Amino acid sequence: MSNLKKTDKQVYKIIQNEEKRQQETLSMIPSENWFSSSVREAVGSVLSHKYAEGNIGSRYYEGAQYIDELETLAIKRAKKVFQLPKTWGVNVQALSGSNANLAVYLALLQPGDTILAMYLPDGGHLSHGWSFEPDKAKREADVASGSLIYKGGEKKVNISAMLYSPVQYKTSPKTHQFNYKAIAEIAEQYKPKLIITGGTAYPRAINHKKIKSIAKKVGAYYLADVAHEAGLIAGEAFPSPVGIADVVTMTTHKTLRSGRGAIILAKQELIENINRAILPGLQGGPHNHNIAGICVGLGEALTPAFKKYAHQIIANTQTLAKELQKQNFKLVTNGTDKHFVLINLADEPLLGRPFARILSLAGITTNYSTMPWDSRPPRNPSALRLGTPWLTTRGMNLKEMKQIAKWIREIMNFASAWKDLEFSEIEEKAKKSKDIKRIAQEVKELCNRFPLR
Known part of the structure; x- marks a missing residue:
């Protein structure tokens, strides 16, 4: 992006910051992925x-x-x-x-x-x-x-x-x-x-x-x-x-x-x-x-590598599901057949929207979600949706899924102290939290071992 850097420093900086965010955090929104450099070149042609x-x-x-x-x-x-x-x-x-x-x-x-x-x-x-x-x-x-x-x-x-x-x-x-x-x-x-x-x-x-x-x-x-x-x-x-x-x-x-x-x-x-x-x-x-x-x-x-990737997504997600259950999280449908899990947070201290924001500040990007038989509105629902396609593209495996599940429970445990606060107050507490900053650094170190190319 040498030309863009010269002609439009503002846009260049925004793109560089976004790439840094993608490189240094765990992208677990199931509808997102990292495209190969070949795909990106074709799109920018x-x-x-x-x-x-x-x-x-x-x-x-x-x-x-x-x-x-x-x-x-x-x-x-x-x-x-x-x-x-x-x-x-x-x-x-x-x-x-x-x-x-x-x-x-x-x-x-x-x-x-x-x-x-x-x-x-x-x-x-x-x-x-x-x-x-x-x-x-x-x-x-x-x-x-x-x-x-x-x-x-x-x-x-x-x-x-x-x-x-x-x-x-x-x-x-x-x-x-x-x-x-x-x-x-x-x-x-x-x-x-x-x-x-x-x-x-x-x-x-x-x-x-x-x-x-x-x-x-x-x-x-x-x-x-x-x-x-x-x-x-x-x-x-x-x-x-x-x-x-x-x-x-x-x-x-x-x-x-x-x-x-x-x-x-x-x-x-x-x-x-x-x-x-x-x-x-x-x-x-x-x-x-x-x-x-x-x-x-x-x-x-059409390549063998893609088939391996697709099967690894399933293996990673099912391992993540089992590890989350070991951490006493309830999963909608009690598991998964594909690339994401849906966590039922109705009995947890924090529901989908505030928990998703806290996780994001800890370097784990997910999204809050609706779930069956829940009357809460889509903008403030009871569930959290997280998947493994992007992590699998990075080359992460079953070992990393186990660590991620531990982090998610750890974050819920110490964030539970903020359960009675308003959303903006929860966000401010999370931004200042030493525990959140520590996990964000641990996440960054993990991501650096699996760089996106």
Whole structure:
């Protein structure tokens, strides 16, 4: 960045500070990862200069022959990585996972159609039709009712809730896992046009065949959103919905670590409508530089090293889960099948938001999260979500997971003295704490043994 350092010292300094933060702290937000230098070079290339509105062989702008070549290669690699049937196609132009999902809705549905998706506090995603109930008493009554159906709150948070009629299924109040019989009954009752699985905070594998069977019985399409699991699927470490669901969407920056963007996989008769939903339905020209990053990342996903990485993520996360349980933390669903765990902090001195901030000051970056059957709002929930993709990319192993679990309990123990303080007061106490500073230094020393390259 020698040129940037000369021409814009302010931006250069911000980037350098952020890189220092990433190098010296444990990034445990499951939706984040570190991209290879090759991916970063592709994303920062001259491809960002070119406007290429349209699809391969059918652009509205001249001079797009190399963009066609790039997009063709990205699609070819996606087909190989995700082992697509010959009857399936690929779109790599969606700018994000939410855009990808919205494109699927636009292609397959009419405004007002019913969609059936997972309840957000149980692990679902904003783009799956989320609307929030701001009335605390109503939220508490909903939890107390034990109903496995959520028909939405007063505040339509996401555009998907504004355009369509979402009904959301909840997890079992006992296991916090999918109740497939209940989902089938809800589908039979509401006759959705689309059933969606996937989300941000569901730590268990989903039985795609069961969901597809439910969808088929009610005449619905099945969309599997695997934004979080894409890299695990690519590395053959996790079950794939490809060939089972009608459509599969994913982001590319999480476990797939292929830069920012999204991929849509679908049956060929659907992908053509989805392409039109992307352009002209939602977007103009694609971000060619991001497609280049995706293409490079998909190339990396075809290597034996990537498969080893994907399997190590699972091993690391399951070890982290067991070690957290040894430290007497309660885990939602009592464990995990994939790349993150969800800690139930309801019986701990501190809940998700303040504890996440304290951990961050100690050099452990996580995020507070909703959890099943909890009436607390998403901005101040009871759970903490933490994962291992970035740590695994660093080269960390089971030994490091054990140490991290010990640090997390140690931090909760001495931070419990601040449990009755306001958030701002807790933050100030943590900033001044010698114990927090000591652990932050220990974390830094660990990170220095596993530098990011």
